[in-house]
Amino acid sequence: MAGMPEGTPCWVDAMFTDLEGAKSFYGDVLGWTFGEASAEYGNYTQAYADGKAVAAIVPPMPGQEGGAPQSAWCLYFASPDVEDAARRVRDNGGEVVMGPMQVGDFGSMLLVREPSGATFGVWQAGRHKGFEASPPAPGTYCWAELYTRDADAADGFLRSLFPYTVKQMDDDRMDFRTFAIGDDMVLGRMKMDADFPPEIPPYINVYFTVEDVDAALDRATARGAKVLFGPVDSPFGRFAALMDPQGAAFSLIDVARTEGEAPAMTEVS
Numbered sequence: 664m665a666g667m668p669e670g671t672p673c674w675v676d677a678m679f680t681d682l683e684g685a686k687s688f689y690g691d692v693l694g695w696t697f698g699e700a701s702a703e704y705g706n707y708t709q710a711y712a713d714g715k716a717v718a719a720i721v722p723p724m725p726g727q728e729g730g731a732p733q734s735a736w737c738l739y740f741a742s743p744d745v746e747d748a749a750r751r752v753r754d755n756g757g758e759v760v761m762g763p764m765q766v767g768d769f770g771s772m773l774l775v776r777e778p779s780g781a782t783f784g785v786w787q788a789g790r791h792k793g794f795e796a797s798p799p800a801p802g803t804y805c806w807a808e809l810y811t812r813d814a815d816a817a818d819g820f821l822r823s824l825f826p827y828t829v830k831q832m833d834d835d836r837m838d839f840r841t842f843a844i845g846d847d848m849v850l851g852r853m854k855m856d857a858d859f860p861p862e863i864p865p866y867i868n869v870y871f872t873v874e875d876v877d878a879a880l881d882r883a884t885a886r887g888a889k890v891l892f893g894p895v896d897s898p899f900g901r902f903a904a905l906m907d908p909q910g911a912a913f914s915l916i917d918v919a920r921t922e923g924e925a926p927a928m929t930e931v932s
Contacts, residue, residue, distance in 0.1 A: 666788025670825030673793030712802030715795035739784035808851035
């Protein structure tokens with residue numbers, strides 16, 4: 664069963680020790696509603712924006728509660744063959760963290776750690792194709808950026824795994840690239856500089872769409888979230904980065920409120 668084009672972000676999920684707390688927080692901040700927990704799949708619970716599936720949350724596995732890793736959003740990229748993707752991960756210096764494994768008739772998954780240390784998923788669609796809604800609809804996944812200290816390792820690995828074309832931002836103040844499938848930009852990569860505390864590991868930051876970033880930030884901070892950056896205006900929208908009450912980092916963006924010109928980009932061979 665065909666899913667999204669290979670290398671396209673197709674799904675996000677996160678593990679939360681306090682599942683009901685996560686439902687309450689994201690329901691208030693992003694307007695999500697939640698389906699019934701699937702006991703067969705570890706109480707995996709889908710989130711919906713206006714009735715369309717946009718993400719999922721899950722509690723720690725039994726016995727893992729005390730030693731569960733800090734909550735974090737995991738981004739999944741589409742693949743026509745997770746077995747082949749796993750081989751390419753190993754052949755190009757990455758680590759297979761989990762899988763490949765079939766998830767009923769929904770599809771097959773793989774969890775990967777790229778050579779610089781960021782973790783993400785790979786999804787081969789079955790009945791579950793991925794996101795059912797997209798921006799500018801509120802509450803939908805919009806964009807993601809990989810933050811890494813070893814940009815060369817991350818860049819080379821991503822291009823070995825997916826059929827990306829790459830562009831470099833023409834800005835001496837930062838090392839930022841975009842990865843595209845055809846004409847569609849699907850991922851950014853930022854090299855972490857000295858402004859990032861050394862204890863912050865490489866990670867992928869996901870953006871969710873909202874109608875009003877400032878209002879959503881007010882709702883988030885009232886519930887215990889911490890603002891990490893912003894809000895600021897950009898050519899792509901007004902956005903802010905934050906950390907939810909259980910430690911999961913993410914960003915909010917209003918794609919309708921743009922300011923300034925898009926930066927110049929140069930294609931990388």
